[in-house]
Amino acid sequence: MSDGWRRALVQRRNRLLADPRFQRFAARFAPTRPVARSEARALFDLVAGFTYSQTLAAFVESGMLAALEPGAMDASVLAEATQLPVEASERLARAAAALRLAERVGTHWMLGSAGAALLGNRGILEMIAHHRLLYADLADPLAALRSRGGGALARYWHYAQDSGQGSADEVAGYSALMAASQPLVADQVIDAYRFGAHRRVLDIGGGEGAFVERLQERHPAIRATVFDLPEVAERARARFAAKGLGGLDAVGGDFLAGELPREQECVTLVRILHDHDADPAARLLRNIRAALRPGGQLVIAEPMAGTPGAVASGDAYFGWYLWAMGSGRPRSPREIGTMLADAGFARSRLLRTQLPITARVVVATA
Numbered sequence: 001m002s003d004g005w006r007r008a009l010v011q012r013r014n015r016l017l018a019d020p021r022f023q024r025f026a027a028r029f030a031p032t033r034p035v036a037r038s039e040a041r042a043l044f045d046l047v048a049g050f051t052y053s054q055t056l057a058a059f060v061e062s063g064m065l066a067a068l069e070p071g072a073m074d075a076s077v078l079a080e081a082t083q084l085p086v087e088a089s090e091r092l093a094r095a096a097a098a099l100r101l102a103e104r105v106g107t108h109w110m111l112g113s114a115g116a117a118l119l120g121n122r123g124i125l126e127m128i129a130h131h132r133l134l135y136a137d138l139a140d141p142l143a144a145l146r147s148r149g150g151g152a153l154a155r156y157w158h159y160a161q162d163s164g165q166g167s168a169d170e171v172a173g174y175s176a177l178m179a180a181s182q183p184l185v186a187d188q189v190i191d192a193y194r195f196g197a198h199r200r201v202l203d204i205g206g207g208e209g210a211f212v213e214r215l216q217e218r219h220p221a222i223r224a225t226v227f228d229l230p231e232v233a234e235r236a237r238a239r240f241a242a243k244g245l246g247g248l249d250a251v252g253g254d255f256l257a258g259e260l261p262r263e264q265e266c267v268t269l270v271r272i273l274h275d276h277d278a279d280p281a282a283r284l285l286r287n288i289r290a291a292l293r294p295g296g297q298l299v300i301a302e303p304m305a306g307t308p309g310a311v312a313s314g315d316a317y318f319g320w321y322l323w324a325m326g327s328g329r330p331r332s333p334r335e336i337g338t339m340l341a342d343a344g345f346a347r348s349r350l351l352r353t354q355l356p357i358t359a360r361v362v363v364a365t366a
């Protein structure tokens with residue numbers, strides 16, 4: 001169908017959906033009622049989304065999640081544990097219950113199914129705490145759009161605007177956050193790609209080394225090197241030494257300056273490419289292409305745009321996040337494929353992952 005026809009159809013649909021008489025009809029007419037209800041619910045969730053996120057933040061930050069972890073708690077004890085007035089604690093518990101974070105069982109409060117799932121993932125808890133910075137920047141979304149990377153999040157991700165820079169103090173916070181959230185992605189990447197075919201792996205922008213550590217646990221024969229900013233590579237080396245991890249090391253440098261170790265058989269880029277705008281991202285891919293031996297593999301893993309079943313997490317969540325950070329954007333696998341071809345890679349393909357909302361994987365051959 002031509003673009004002209006599609007535009008005409010979309011315009012017709014939009015006129016209908018915007019008409020209050022049609023909305024009343026659709027809500028009353030039995031065959032359209034379920035669709036009308038689910039559309040109304042989705043619209044309401046869009047309007048209310050910020051209060052849902054803040055319920056989650058308050059649930060974690062007040063200590064309600066931790067207080068309910070051991071088991072059922074009566075309302076007054078819960079108020080004491082969260083240091084909130086009884087009425088406020090009750091209001092929060094009810095809001096949390098509506099979002100399945102908490103659950104009332106008889107006279108007591110317990111964790112709900114979503115609350116229990118949170119406990120199994122320290123990375124998500126760190127992200128919730130970290131979201132304070134993002135929400136502060138987005139409190140005035142138009143101001144955020146007008147001054148890209150002008151807020152708290154950009155100051156936190158120092159390297160995003162001054163690539164290759166960062167004092168030891170500045171990198172400590174974000175490196176620890178990335179390491180804590182790494183379990184969300186590491187196993188998916190390792191399940192998706194046959195790392196067993198390699199003896200050496202170079203993890204570019206590998207942070208404190210959480211990914212290579214997990215890779216070596218799963219494939220003990222692999223030797224792996226992290227390449228990151230000098231202060232971060234230092235943290236990775238200290239971590240490997242403290243844990244007594246042989247076969248893992250770290251090299252400091254600037255991946256945009258073309259300082260990568262050569263003759264690589266397998267390079268990984270985990271949650272890196274989307275941090276960068278078109279020019280630096282293209283430079284990074286060319287540098288990696290030059291560092292790989294012929295036939296060498298590049299494994300790119302990150303959340304991507306246009307992911308079926310998770311479209312909002314791409315352009316709506318990561319789109320804003322990376323905008324506030326001041327650099328990069330989520331890209332679709334197709335866009336990444338085009339960039340890889342432009343950087344001189346022979347071919348690339350998308351691999352399957354278990355939870356595409358947190359990571360998709362594209363592998364390219366030099």
Ligand SMILES: C[S@@+](CC[C@H](N)C(=O)[O-])C[C@H]1O[C@@H](n2cnc3c(N)ncnc32)[C@H](O)[C@@H]1O
Pocket residue numbers: 159163164171175178179182204205206207208210211227228229232253254255256269270271272275
């Ligand atoms: C979003 S974090 C990802 C860390 C890790 N791959 C992960 O998934 O947990 C980006 C990493 O890239 C590193 N980095 C950013 N710019 C860099 C540069 N120009 N050269 C080397 N490393 C850089 C940062 O220090 C940070 O560790």
